[in-house]
Amino acid sequence: MKERVVNLKYGRKVLSFNIPSDNLLGIITPGEVPVPKNTVRLIESVLNTPTSGLPFDETFRKGDRITIVVSDITRYTGSEIYLPIIIDRLNRIGVEDEDITIVFALGIHRQQLPQEHRMIVGDEVYKRIKVYDHNAFNSKNLTPLGKTDRGTRVEINRLVAEADKVILTGTIGFHYLAGFGGGRKSILPGVASFDSCLDLHLLALNPPEVGGRHHMVKTGALTGNPFHHAMIHVCEMLGPIFLFNTILSPTKEIIEVVAGDYLSAHQRGCDFLLRSFSPEFNEKADLVVVSCGGFPKDINFIQAHKSIDYAINILKDNGVMIVLAECSEGLGNPTFLDWFKYDDLMDFEGALRGNFEINGQTAYSALIKAKKAKIILLSELTGENVKRMSMIPADSINQGVSMAYKILGETTSTYIIPDGGSVFPRVRGAA
Helix, strand or coil: CCEEEEEEEECCEEEEEEEEHHHEEEECCCCCCCCCCCHHHHHHHHHHCCCECCCHHHHCCCCCCEEEEEECCCCCCCHHHHHHHHHHHHHHHCCCHHHEEEEEECCCCCCCCHHHHHHHHCHHHHHHCEEEECCCCCHHHEEEEEECCCCCEEEEEHHHHCCCEEEEEEECCEECCCEECCHHHHCCCCCECHHHHHHHHHCCECCCCCCCECCCCCCCCCCCCHHHHHHHHHHHCCCCEEEEEEEECCCCCEEEEEEEEHHHHHHHHHHHHHHHHCCEECCCEEEEEEECCCCCCCCCHHHHHHHHHHHHHHEEEEEEEEEECCCCCCCCCCCCHHHHHCCCHHHHHHHHHHCCCHHHHHHHHHHHHHHHCEEEEECCCCHHHHHHCCCEEECCHHHHHHHHHHHHCCCCCEEEECCCCCCCCEECCCC
16 A cells, blocks of 8 residues: 655654555645735735725824734734834824823733743834833733623723734634634733633523534634634724734734724635635545644744644544644643543533633643543643543554554554644635
């Protein structure tokens, strides 16, 4: 039988294994989108003629107090490239540096170091513009704005809530709860209170009388997604918002920019992302072998879960998934593993409703997948911890493949995904 050699990233290494060519349905990679020859020219062009809404220079005027919301160190967006251009444009309109404030959208992430601030915005902007970390736990810096129609408490960073105008920056990528990142997500959870973030993540669950996880809280879904709905509602409570979002290649180069009205421009960016990085296939496979794409995408299990979430989309129920995720920094949260004392999904859900934690929701989502398919995990986690998550530990890629063939047989349909963190495969015609 003819075999094919497959090379996949694992942390900072590359691992190889053989697979029968007849088994292979496809190797799934992101689409090849050309990188613009002149990124600065692309940014200037989009500011002149936004994706939707008024041109940048007609949106702002001298005397406006402007807050620019910027992603934190965990999400590279190309901000050191586009922020100097945006601020220069504001200066040319007549907006002074002292009327511009940058707030980093940390959500509930840790506070950042000064050198991280400088790295995100670039040296020149760091010297000239006031920068602040959002703090979701400091009520003195939050402005209460009421509740959404679905009961989410709305408490937003005061520097954002009290600005004359807000510029949301960031990058649009796939997100397993919000459907897509970017856009409205910079406000909620980006610059919202801990309670607001908690209420938002509770929307992942159906009302108690229904039970289970909401079927539209998933990657690639906006319509009918209560996360998306809540975030839009919160943006509507604020003053005028101008959106500036990038779309990045898997190697973190800016390949597209959308700007203007926060809702329609974001939708255009999501459509571009789907066309570029969400290939469609005719069938699901019995076996999916997925690498997260190496370090840092597999730095911990919580990060690796994103690749599992995307890949399970093209795996048959009761199929097998082999996941290459080094997890050099462990699980990603000290309390994450504690949630797996609940092996039954109904018990897990009940505990989550009684004492909701955001990372508990991620653990719940991971357990749902582990119940839907057999997940073989090649990682640096202990075998005991992998088993506790209802997954199967493997010591090598070849051992993982042997385990899969033992479960499924050696003539089994297979997809290979070398960069699972960058591609969202779909079955053609699936809801």
